[in-house]
Structures are given as C-alpha cells and as structure tokens.
Amino acid sequence: MTAYSQGHAPSVLASQQWRTVANSAAYVADRFTPGTTVLDVGCGTGTITLDIARRVAPGRVLGVDAEPSVIATARAAAAGVEGVEFVVGDVHDLPAVTGGERFDVVHAHQVLLHLTDPVAALRAMLAVSRGVVAARDCDYGGIVHHPHDPRLGRWLEIYHRVARAHGTEPDAGRRLLGWARAAGARAVTPGASIWCFATDAERRWWGGQWAERIVDSDRGRAARHRGGVDGLVARSRRVVLDPARRDRRRLRGMSRPGGARTRCTGRPPARRSGRRPGRTTARR
Ligand SMILES: C[S@@+](CC[C@H](N)C(=O)[O-])C[C@H]1O[C@@H](n2cnc3c(N)ncnc32)[C@H](O)[C@@H]1O
Numbered sequence: 001m002t003a004y005s006q007g008h009a010p011s012v013l014a015s016q017q018w019r020t021v022a023n024s025a026a027y028v029a030d031r032f033t034p035g036t037t038v039l040d041v042g043c044g045t046g047t048i049t050l051d052i053a054r055r056v057a058p059g060r061v062l063g064v065d066a067e068p069s070v071i072a073t074a075r076a077a078a079a080g081v082e083g084v085e086f087v088v089g090d091v092h093d094l095p096a097v098t099g100g101e102r103f104d105v106v107h108a109h110q111v112l113l114h115l116t117d118p119v120a121a122l123r124a125m126l127a128v129s130r131g132v133v134a135a136r137d138c139d140y141g142g143i144v145h146h147p148h149d150p151r152l153g154r155w156l157e158i159y160h161r162v163a164r165a166h167g168t169e170p171d172a173g174r175r176l177l178g179w180a181r182a183a184g185a186r187a188v189t190p191g192a193s194i195w196c197f198a199t200d201a202e203r204r205w206w207g208g209q210w211a212e213r214i215v216d217s218d219r220g221r222a223a224r225h226r227g228g229v230d231g232l233v234a235r236s237r238r239v240v241l242d243p244a245r246r247d248r249r250r251l252r253g254m255s256r257p258g259g260a261r262t263r264c265t266g267r268p269p270a271r272r273s274g275r276r277p278g279r280t281t282a283r284r
Contacts, residue, residue, distance in 0.1 A: 013121070019204075021051040024109050027191055028134040031105050035059045039103040041091050042066075042111030043123060046066030046084075052107070053084035064089040064097055096125040104131040112179065113137045113163075113172035122183035133185065136193075139173025149158075155214070 021029050025048055030037065032055040043063030046220040053061040063086040065071050074086040089097035089110065106129045111119035125133045140159055152261050163170040177190045197206040 017047050019048050019109070021048060021055065022167075023195070024048055025052075025107065025134070025136065027136065027193060028105065028132070029055075031132060031134070032056050036106045037061070037103045038107060039064065039098065039125075041108040041121075041130060042073060042114075043070075043086065043092070045070050046086060047073065047076055048107075048109055049086070050078060050081050050084060050270075053078075053081050055081050059083060059217070060100075061085070062087065062098065062103070064091070066090050091121045092106065092124055094128045096126050102128050102130040104128075106131075106133045111135070112176070113170060114168055116167040118169070118172070118175075118179050119182045122179055122185070125185060126185060133140075133174060133180075135180070137172035137176060138170075140170040142173060144189065155210075163268055199269055201212045211261060 021032065032052050034056060035058040035061040038056055040052060040063045043049045043065050044067075046063050049061060051065040052057075061084045063071075063074055063084065065074070065086070065088065068088050071088050072084045077086050078086065083224065087097065091108070102273065106125045108121075108125065112121060113133055115121050116240045122133065125135075140156060140163075143156060160170050169175060173192065175235065176253050177188055180188045197203050231252075
C-alpha cells in the first residue's frame with residue numbers, strides 16, 4: 001500500500017527540509033502545547049517533527065517513516081532536542097509500531113497523497129489517537145502559476161499521470177474530508193491553506209528544486225518510464241544544466257516580475273467524536 005514515488009533524492013528532501021509548523025502545520029499549531037504527546041506519521045527528515053517537539057516539551061514526540069535513510073537524517077538533526085524519537089515504520093502498522101501507545105495529536109503532512117489506500121492509513125492513525133488526527137495534503141490540481149507557460153502545464157499533466165500510474169491521488173486536498181469520513185472520523189473540520197512562492201528568491205528556490213526533481217529523482221525516472229515523456233525530460237535537463245539558456249529562468253518559476261506560483265492544500269483535522277482534543281487521557 002506504500003507507493004512513495006517521489007523517492008528521497010536531495011532535490012526532494014530540499015523542499016521538505018524547509019518545512020516548519022508555521023508554514024506547514026499552522027492549522028493545528030494551537031494543539032502543540034507543553035506536555036502534549038504527538039505522533040508524526042511519514043515524518044521524513046523530521047523538520048516539522050522537531051519543531052513540534054520544541055513546542056510540546058516536555059511532551060513526547062514520535063516520528064515514524066517507512067524510509068530508513070530519512071529516519072537516520074532525522075535522528076542526526078534531533079541532537080539536543082528533548083523528548084523526540086524517530087523510528088522506521090509503516091503507517092498501516094501504527095498500532096504495532098507504537099506498541100499500543102496512543103497520542104494526543106496524530107499528525108501527517110503530505111503523506112496521504114503518496115499512499116494507494118489513504119483511508120486505511122487514516123483508520124490506522126485514528127486507532128492510535130486519543131485526541132485529534134490532523135492531515136494536510138497538496139492538491140496538485142489546485143496549483144496555479146503566472147505567467148502562463150505551457151511547459152508548466154505539461155509538468156502538472158505528467159505529475160498527475162505518474163502519480164495515478166502508481167495508484168495514488170495527486171488531487172488529495174479536495175478528497176481529505178471524504179477520506180476522513182470513510183475512515184470513521186465522526187467530527188471533521190475541513191480547511192485549506194496555500195503555499196505562495198512569489199518573491200524572486202522564493203520562485204528561484206521552488207522552481208529550481210522542482211527542475212532538479214524532474215531530471216534527478218524517482219519521480220523524474222518514473223515519468224520517463226511511465227509517462228512516455230523522454231522529450232520533456234531531455235529538454236528540462238538541457239534547460240536546467242545549461243545556465244546560458246534564456247528560458248531556464250522560465251522553467252525555474254516564472255522569474256519575470258509579477259510571476260508567482262501557489263500550491264493549494266486542504267487539511268481536515270479529524271476529531272474523534274465526543275472527545276476533547278488533546279485532553280482525553282482514557283485509552284481504548
Ligand atoms: C512528502 S514526504 C513528507 C515528509 C514530511 N511529513 C514533511 O512534510 O516534510 C512523505 C513521507 O512519507 C513517507 N512514507 C510514504 N509511505 C509511507 C508509509 N506507508 N508509512 C510511513 N511513511 C511513509 C515517505 O518515506 C516520505 O518521507
């Protein structure tokens with residue numbers, strides 16, 4: 001049921017290591033109070049997890065990820081941060097991974113869209129929750145950019161095609177409410193927020209790391225194998241690798257004045273009915 005097709009290339013991790021509670025989990029930040037216990041599922045290299053740990057200290061935080069290499073990176077970054085632990089594990093096996101422990105907040109950022117059965121994953125998250133389950137996922141169909149560039153439209157089309165070939169849903173944000181209900185969450189609060197990359201520096205960074213991901217990541221390789229997009233990848237490689245090319249700047253994110261890209265995400269914190277989030281201590 002794991003179909004993490006992005007891989008863990010440096011270009012992929014670069015976008016994840018920018019993430020904090022403020023820019024990626026603000027909607028649930030008021031739950032991260034001192035003493036709270038938090039399970040961060042699909043934690044990756046753990047930048048959000050460590051930010052949570054600093055907020056909930058002396059509470060306990062457990063980061064879980066299926067990929068050993070990112071867990072190793074997270075553990076190295078955790079030096080000096082109290083109360084946080086990282087373990088390798090699969091979201092579908094959470095009750096076994098946590099040894100029956102339940103958490104006040106069970107959190108997952110940009111994970112459900114990479115799974116072939118997100119409802120089963122949410123069910124597993126609910127099973128180890130004694131408070132709230134909070135999930136935020138991108139909706140690739142909600143990405144907009146300006147000025148128009150047909151190559152960025154083609155990139156999105158390929159992204160959708162490759163994700164669906166892996167049996168995953170790239171337009172996850174709009175589906176989160178339905179997934180949460182299907183998983184058995186009875187009180188669900190849907191919401192949406194965006195990442196906006198508009199300044200010159202933001203567009204250079206965001207467009208640049210995506211350009212690298214196209215030519216050097218598992219997603220890029222999958223596009224070549226599954227999408228029949230050799231031409232596009234070859235063109236992207238030339239554009240990225242040849243700094244003299246004029247249109248390199250356009251691929252890197254519309255760096256003309258006024259250019260911008262936003263990335264839309266939906267995120268319903270699913271609350272167990274009849275429980276005060278983060279306060280119920282009873283175990284089932
Ligand atoms: C897009 S990254 C998000 C990382 C982190 N939550 C963040 O936002 O920076 C998705 C992560 O989910 C992990 N993952 C994918 N399938 C998983 C599974 N079945 N169980 C646990 N982790 C999984 C991947 O290894 C990857 O690190």
